[in-house]
Amino acid sequence: MLEKVEGIVIRTGDYGETNKIVTLFTREKGKIAVMARGAKKPKSRLTAITQPFVYASFLVQMGSNMGTLQQGEVLYSLRSIREDIVKTAYASYMAELTDKLQEQNKPDPFLFQQLLQTFIWITEDKDLDILLFMYEMKMFRKGGFAPEVHRCVNCGSEEEPFSFSVQEGGILCMRCRHLDSHSYGLAPNLLKLLRICLEVDVTRVGNISVKQENKDRLKQMISEYYDRYGGYYLKSKKFLNQLDWLKE
Numbered sequence: 001m002l003e004k005v006e007g008i009v010i011r012t013g014d015y016g017e018t019n020k021i022v023t024l025f026t027r028e029k030g031k032i033a034v035m036a037r038g039a040k041k042p043k044s045r046l047t048a049i050t051q052p053f054v055y056a057s058f059l060v061q062m063g064s065n066m067g068t069l070q071q072g073e074v075l076y077s078l079r080s081i082r083e084d085i086v087k088t089a090y091a092s093y094m095a096e097l098t099d100k101l102q103e104q105n106k107p108d109p110f111l112f113q114q115l116l117q118t119f120i121w122i123t124e125d126k127d128l129d130i131l132l133f134m135y136e137m138k139m140f141r142k143g144g145f146a147p148e149v150h151r152c153v154n155c156g157s158e159e160e161p162f163s164f165s166v167q168e169g170g171i172l173c174m175r176c177r178h179l180d181s182h183s184y185g186l187a188p189n190l191l192k193l194l195r196i197c198l199e200v201d202v203t204r205v206g207n208i209s210v211k212q213e214n215k216d217r218l219k220q221m222i223s224e225y226y227d228r229y230g231g232y233y234l235k236s237k238k239f240l241n242q243l244d245w246l247k248e
Helices: 085-101 109-123 128-140 189-201 212-229 235-248
Strands: 002-015 018-025 031-037 054-059 067-076 162-165 170-173 184-186
Touching: 002 031, 002 085, 002 109, 018 085, 018 109, 031 054, 085 109, 085 128, 085 235, 109 128, 128 189, 128 212, 184 189, 184 212, 189 212
Parallel strands: 031 067
Antiparallel strands: 002 018, 002 054, 018 031, 054 067, 162 170, 162 184
């Protein structure tokens, strides 16, 4: 049965000399895999719509396991991401994280819109780190392992100040901070940013200004948190870390 879906290309792989297997994150069907026959041929009509990060309307012959891509129309090429190695690194990590944590054939219109808008913001040169933090936290919630950021994870207190404990899975009040001697102190502005990243729809993001030291602290916290609870090795994350080393 032929079906029309809107989707974002989150992964591609070669199949034979001329074909591609393309993973799409779609609004209507969730994550699906499709065969794009002949897409590696330079003059194929499928070449343009099977580029990484492309947002397009796809016509797919649905199958029990894998569909077949028949044709499509680019809605937003997001070409500037593919032309910039730094933007590519960030988008690749978000796409791989989505691929790992999003179940096959399980629609999630909210998460789809978060990824699409995040990619659009990337092309408009909004802060890459803030966009990454916001999307990561949404994905952690999707995966069922988001940290507790509104009350002490141990006693439930909402009284500030707090520290962030990777070990305990969220924030600790001062009375419970002894549970983790390696917890990170949270200044009020950093706690607010952490909550924004988890709760605020990325479509509502303006120009958030954050000091570099706070971004570095948040990046370290979130990275350690994923390493402990995420469960998947991500090749794109390693590349992102290498970019950070080059900046130093």
